Amino acid sequence: MTTNDTPEQQPETPAETPAANNMQARIDALEKEVAEHKDAYLRATADYKNLKRRYDAERIELISRAGAALLLKLIPVVDDIERAVASVTPDVEGTLWYKGFRLIPQKFQSLLDSEGVTLVASVGQPFDPNLHEAIAYEPCAAEVDGQVVAELQRGYLLRDKILRPAMVKVGQKA
Numbered sequence: 415m416t417t418n419d420t421p422e423q424q425p426e427t428p429a430e431t432p433a434a435n436n437m438q439a440r441i442d443a444l445e446k447e448v449a450e451h452k453d454a455y456l457r458a459t460a461d462y463k464n465l466k467r468r469y470d471a472e473r474i475e476l477i478s479r480a481g482a483a484l485l486l487k488l489i490p491v492v493d494d495i496e497r498a499v500a501s502v503t504p505d506v507e508g509t510l511w512y513k514g515f516r517l518i519p520q521k522f523q524s525l526l527d528s529e530g531v532t533l534v535a536s537v538g539q540p541f542d543p544n545l546h547e548a549i550a551y552e553p554c555a556a557e558v559d560g561q562v563v564a565e566l567q568r569g570y571l572l573r574d575k576i577l578r579p580a581m582v583k584v585g586q587k588a
Contacts, residue, residue: 482572485531488522489570489578495519526570534569534580536562545569547579554585561585 495518506512534545539562541548552563562582569580 481529482575482577485526485529485570485572486577488526492519492522492526493567495522530573531577532571534571534576536565536569536580536582538562541582541584545571545576545579546582546584548584549581550583551586552583553588556587558585559587 499516499519502512536546541560541562546562546569549566554561554563561584562580563585564583565580566583567581568578570577
């Protein structure tokens, strides 16, 4: 090495040639493109998972609503059968066919129980507009004010949602 030769004046190494610089730029561009495609793939995968989760939830909700609609149509039948049972005379009550008939409301109740349908507690409970529909008010003592004093039609819950509110008489302080 001569005194005039400095490290900066040495010949170019192969990594510093214009062709190598072009290759490095090309590699950097391709790496950037791969990263963009990877981000797009991850976003598309996340969107698909969210869509599938939302679709499944909507499907379950639709099935639940269809089941609730059918149960809501069955409840008046149960009411009618209960009214028929309540109005049976003593001479009919002892017949064999009536004993068979008594199985029908039991089967309906079993069906409702299996689907998660429960009765709304009413008489003696505080009036709750989410569970009860006040049809009438009845004068009462102060300690019963605002409580349900009579149930005119049963109310039903489907799991934790109201299927049909109970029609009730509410005590009102005179």
